[in-house]
Amino acid sequence: MDPLYVALSLYRRRHFDKCVDLCTLILEKQPLDQAAWCLKMRAMTQRVYVDDIDTEDINETDFLNENVVATAPRPGTSMRPATNSNTNNKGIGSRPRTSTGRPISGVSRPGTQSRPGSSVLDRLKTARPLTGHSARAIRLGTAAMFSQRDGPFIQISRLNISKYAKDKCLSKPLFEYMYYHEGDVRNAMELAVQATQASEFKDWWWKVQLAKCYVALNLLRDAEQQLRSALKQQQHFEIFLRLIRIYLRMDQPLSATEICRAALTVYPEDVSILTEMARLNEATGEMQASIKFYRSVVIEDAMNTEAIACIAVYHFYNYQPELALRYYRRVLAMGAHSAELYNNLGLCCLYAQQLDLVYVCFQRALDLATDPLIKADVWYNLSHLALGSGDIELALMCLNLCISCDPNHAAGYNNLGVLQHKLGRSNLAKAYLTTAMKHESDLQEAKTNLDLLTQT
Structure with missing residues (x-):
């Protein structure tokens, strides 16, 4: 059987380590085989690939202070005052909050905690389709494709970036490899710039990748401009989400809400967009609207632990511990186990007068708390x-x-x-x-x- 066909099968079945090993054997026999080179590059990228949209932390220190025009912004136009107090909602102002400023719901939301290896350069997203070939054709590459056994797979410093930027089959996998696997934002951005020019600024995908590089360099206004331009060409789901995250980092919840509403007209019942709307309303203190969107999320996705936990928090602080306990038991039944969850279960059992379970929940919370x-x-x-x-x-x-x-x-x-x-x-x-x-x-x-x- 053709080794490249076997490697493609391993790639589709997500056996990335085996796929990399087989591509290495192919390249040892024919070092300039671009098909095997591209496949190995994609497999190495996917091996460390996670979603990089929802894992970007948005902390108080990320807000751009140079754009502040008033020390006390109008209510609803900033998320910062909402993290300190909220006197407009009954029972909400005394909520305990995490180090990132959101109420402890019992379930950690993606992007609310910093973990080792969770920086933007280590995060990745889902796979793009592999470039198809009509036949098994070997195309010879350049000396930059040579990889030493004990050295790096690709010597990025020797790559002719302008040449690869014009190759529609290799430019996109190469960008993802440079950005995600190697973490080389500078060369990845150079490749994205030249590829955008090669496509005559008509390929929205490259504009999104260029925006990602700008975000990694904290050039949020440039990233916003690229995403706005890409949105005019293609109303893609990823563009909406990335634009929302940029506005959140710039502390512009009204602009983020506007993008969410525009996205809902294109994707009316999308869970991710509804979740973003719920988070925005929660951050600005609009708890009723937030719970409304969280309930819509649960209707569309009954296994969404974040929405269920946030609804439980709302009922607990509105003096309905029995309802909150029902929601938390639902989260527990779905297999979620965390110190925050058992802590909140213990509080709900205490206020619901189920005293036989209180000590058990708190003991479990102490055992799981790190x-x-x-x-x-x-x-x-x-x-x-x-x-x-x-x-x-x-x-x-x-x-x-x-x-x-x-x-x-x-x-x-x-x-x-x-x-x-x-x-x-x-x-x-x-x-x-x-x-x-x-x-x-x-x-x-x-x-x-x-x-x-x-x-x-």
């Missing part, structure tokens, strides 16, 4: 459980464990101050409350308690 901040939240919740049972000493121990896991836990210091005051230790109570105010000056409870202690 982040000290999550452990601190679990111990803080356990202190409330101890207070409910009248055990002040146990509550003190839980709060001490809370601040040992997270020395900046302002709510823990505040509650320690209250308990110390009840035990008659006023000086120690003032010290704890003062520490709470240092870590979170906007904590109203600590400010009120400290004023009362000062007056007495």
Whole structure:
């Protein structure tokens, strides 16, 4: 059987390691075989390929401060004030939030946590169709295609980028290999620029790739221009999503919402677009609209854990723990296991008076928690459980464990101050409350308690 045919079969079945090994054997016999060279390049790229749209972190530090024209933006025009307080929604303002600023729902959303190896240069997306060939024809390449056994597969410094940019069969796989596998944004952007010029600016795909390079270099306005131009040529799903993510990084939720609505006219019931709309409304404090879109997501995709968890959070903070418990049990039944999920299950069981399951859920949350901040939240919740049972000493121990896991836990210091005051230790109570105010000056409870202690 033809070895290249076997390699193609392995590629389609996603056996990328075996495909790379077989292509290597083919190239050892015929080093200038462009078909095997291209296939090996695609297999090596797909071996490390993940979706790079939803994994881009959007943190407070990413917002462009040079575009700020007012210190207090109008309500609904920025996502930053929504992460601090929300007084327009009943029961929502006191929600605990993650380090990225969104309420803890029990399920981690893609792109909300930074993990090793999750940078833009290490992330990849789904496969593009392999370039088809009508016959088994060997085309000879150049010396840059030679790869040493103990060296790199492709010597990018020796590539004639202008030549490959004009080759429609090799330019796109080569770009993905340079951008994703090698992480060489500079040469990948050079290839994208020349390929865009070679296509007379008519190929929308190259404009999207050029925008990706601009985003990697934090040139968001240039990326926006490229995506806008690509959107005029092709209303593709990926273009809408990438444009939304750019506006989110620039802290322009109104522009992102406008793009979402335009995308919904093209893809009316698409789950990803509906999810983006729900996230946007949640970030700007429009919880009713957010839950409406999350419910639409669940109707289209009943296995969407993010939407189910966010609906559960909404019901819990609107004094409906029984409904929240139903949604969290649904997430648990789908196989999701995390410390946040068991922590929220424990709280729902506590407020729904299912006391036999509370300790079991919190114990499971502590077993699964690897982040000290999550452990601190679990111990803080356990202190409330101890207070409910009248055990002040146990509550003190839980709060001490809370601040040992997270020395900046302002709510823990505040509650320690209250308990110390009840035990008659006023000086120690003032010290704890003062520490709470240092870590979170906007904590109203600590400010009120400290004023009362000062007056007495």
